[in-house]
Amino acid sequence: MNDLWKTLSGFTTKRVADPVRNVIFRTLSRLGVTVQSFNILLAVVVGVLSGLGAVVFIKLIDLFTWIFFDKVHGDLLGRTRALIFILPAIGGLLIAPLIKLFPTEAKGDGVPDAMEAITLKGGILKPRTTLIRTFTAAATLGSGGSVGREAPIAQIGAALGSSVGQFLRLSGEMMKTLVGCGAAGGIAAVFNAPIGGVFFALEVMIGDFSLQTFGPIVISSVIATVTMRAFLGDILQFQVPHYELRSAIEFVPYAVLGAICGVLAVGFIRLLDWTEEFFNDRLRVNPLLKPAIGGLIVGLIAILFPQILGTEMESVNTALFGQGAWFFLLFLGLLKIFTTSVSIGSGGSGGVLGPSLFIGGMLGGAIGKVFSLLFPSVVTTPGAYGLVGMGAFLASVVHAPITGIMIVFEMTNDYKAILPLMEATIIAMVVAKRLLPYSLYTYKLHLRGIDIVSGREMGVLKSLRVSDIMKKEFTTISPSATFDEMVNVFINNPTNYLYILDGDHRLAGVVSFSDIKSFVKDEELAHLVRAYDVATTDVVSVCPDDDLYTALNRFGYKNVEQLPVIDNPITRRLIGVIYRKDLLQAYQKELIKMEFREE
Incomplete structure (x- = not known):
């Protein structure tokens, strides 16, 4: 199957892409289009494509929802509630073959892969990602999988932006910008939140707030939102009640809410990682059945609690209006953490942004109800805590406070709760980062040995180990060796250490060798010198499991050509050496391998 994709891609490049690309650039040259204008034009194109992609994706979800819930559950199963568990299981079976063939493009969230592409692969995402992710995510959501639609469309938009850049053979920096444009457009369109889309791309995907990046991403986000609204209308996601902060004392319960969101966000990240490990490594069944098993678990829970299915948000509106018992809202929030972890961990395709808003809304609604019962004169609008909880929990899961604040603001069109929202969001972020320094996305990359913050070079070096380049041949000498003995060893062995x-x-x-050079001309003193007298005793060393980024830093400590490798810092038994030139060669070779993999 992969060979077929490559064959079709090569055919397209040779027979179609080259002539079209030449016409485009000749036309732009004749019109005298500047580089800045060209970048704006590209942002518009990617914005339109990501907006259209969002529309198609949403319509496809509606189609699968109609097939599963109206036709299968309605016509075939007679809308029997006890049989609703079948639907997510069938969805899992439907996407399982694509997950087996294309695991990177089909399963899970997709945002970490787009982040990795920006940081380590020059913004290159495979064009097939758009089609595969659209189908698998729509099938998972339409069948009731407890996931969100936002992260898949972010990856779809990113893949569309990458495809435009690859088609035009743009530079690596422009490729990264276009991937950010696509992700921003996708998030903006599906949330109907253009500002939130911009900051999601800048905070989460790229991590670059420079003007050169900011401008195209803003344009793309706006165009994608306009495109979506042209087809689906300007839809307000949530309705919020009248809210008024009557006393500064109320900032205290909002701070408590932020701290709780931070703690539970880390629990969500850990649980999701555990479920992925369980389904990938511990569950000994046919891989094609794993998404169905996850769907079956979610479906069985949905018999009693259908609120956890898909992107259901009516319960959030209930929490925003202060309705429902606090313990039931809390239970739904915790249950959503579990079902989302199972849906994604088992191989389902979907995101965590929508579920994070649901979870935060439930937690905030529950805590608001509790404080209103304890302090009725202080907390008069418990539903506002649901609104604040949405932003705080989302921000602490993805480590994007501005994104969390702006998305909630745009989805509710309510500015009155902005102060407690900002307070709770920052506190949630501080608590979450204190407990776990990684977001849900960067934690996945961290487990792969990728440092998304430090960039391509560090990512490559951290993916390699000292043991990969270690040489087991080294030269030793007795601590009591004389000057003449040391000179003879240096002469007879090709080493400087x-x-x-x-x-x-x-x-x-x-x-x-430089340690004994000063004694060469002083024969009288040379006869008195022993090896231990001139040796460096605070030896800088590395262990076999250290990554090459650590080794490179150790080379810089003493500016040496080679480092000793010890078995561990306690026993310090010498087992080999590594050379600076070998480290640089390994780095260059890995870069070449990555280039080939990208092609």
Whole structure:
């Protein structure tokens, strides 16, 4: 199947892409289009494409929902509530073959893969990602999977932006910007929140707020939102009651809400990681059945609590209006954490942004009800806590406070709760980062050995280990060796470093050729010198499991050509050496491999 994609791609490039690309650039040259104007034009194109992609994606979800809930559950199963568990299981079976063939493009959230592409692959995402992710995510959502539609459309938009850049053979920096434009457009269109889409791309996807990046992303987000509204209308996601902050004392319960959201957000990240590990490594069944098993678990829970299915948000509106018992709202929020983890962990395709809003709304609604019962004169609008909880929980899951604040503001069109929203969001972020320094997205990349913050170079070096380049040949010398003995060893061995071991074969020191050079012309003093006298005893060393980024930093400590490798910091037994030139060669070779994989 992969060979078929490559064949079709190569055919398209040779027979179609080259002539079209030449016509485009000749036309732009004749019209005298500047680089800045060209970038704006590209942002508009990507905005239109991501907006249309969002419309198609939403309509496809509606189609699958109609098939599963109206035709299968309604006509075939007679709308029997006890049989609703079948629907997510069938959805899992439907997408399982694509997950097996294209795991990166089909399963899970998709945003970490887009972030990895921006950081390590020059913004290159495979064009097939758009089609595969659209189908698998729509099938998962339409069958009732407990996931969100926002992250898939972010990856779909990112893939569309990447496809435009690849078609035009743009530079790596412009490719990254177009991927950000696509992600911003997708989020903006599906949330009907253009400002939130901009900050999602800047805070989460790219991490770059420079003007060169900011301008195209803003344009793309606006155009995508306009495109979506042209087809689906200007829809307000949530209705909120009248809210008024009557006393500064009420900032205290909002702070408590923020802290609780931060703690539970980390629990959500950990649980999602555990369920993915369970389904991937511990569950010994046919991989094609795993998404169906996850769907079956979610479906069985939905018999009693259908609120956890898909992108159901009516319960959030209930919480925003202060309705429902506090313990039931809390239970629904915690239950959504579990079902979303199972849906995604088992291989389902969908995001966490929508579920995070649901969870935050339920938690906030529950806490608001509790405080209104305890302090009725202070907390007069418990529903506002649901609104604040949505932003705080979302921000602490993805580590994007501005995104969380702006998306909630745009989805409710209510500015009155902005102060407690900002307070709770920042507190939630501080607590979450204190407990776990990674967001849900960067944690997944961290587990793959990728440092998304530090960029391509560090990511490559951190993916390689000292053991990959270690040489087991090294030269040792006795601590009591004379000057003449040291000179003879240097002459007879192609090395500039001699290692001293103690009686237990532990690394005790190192003698470099430069350490004995000063004694060459002083024969009288040279006869008195022993190896241990000139050795460096605070030896900088590395272990086999250290990554090459750590090793590169250690090379810089002493500006040496090679480093000793010890078994561990406690026993310090010398087992090999690594050379700076080998580290650089390994880095260059890995970069070349990555380029080939991208092609």
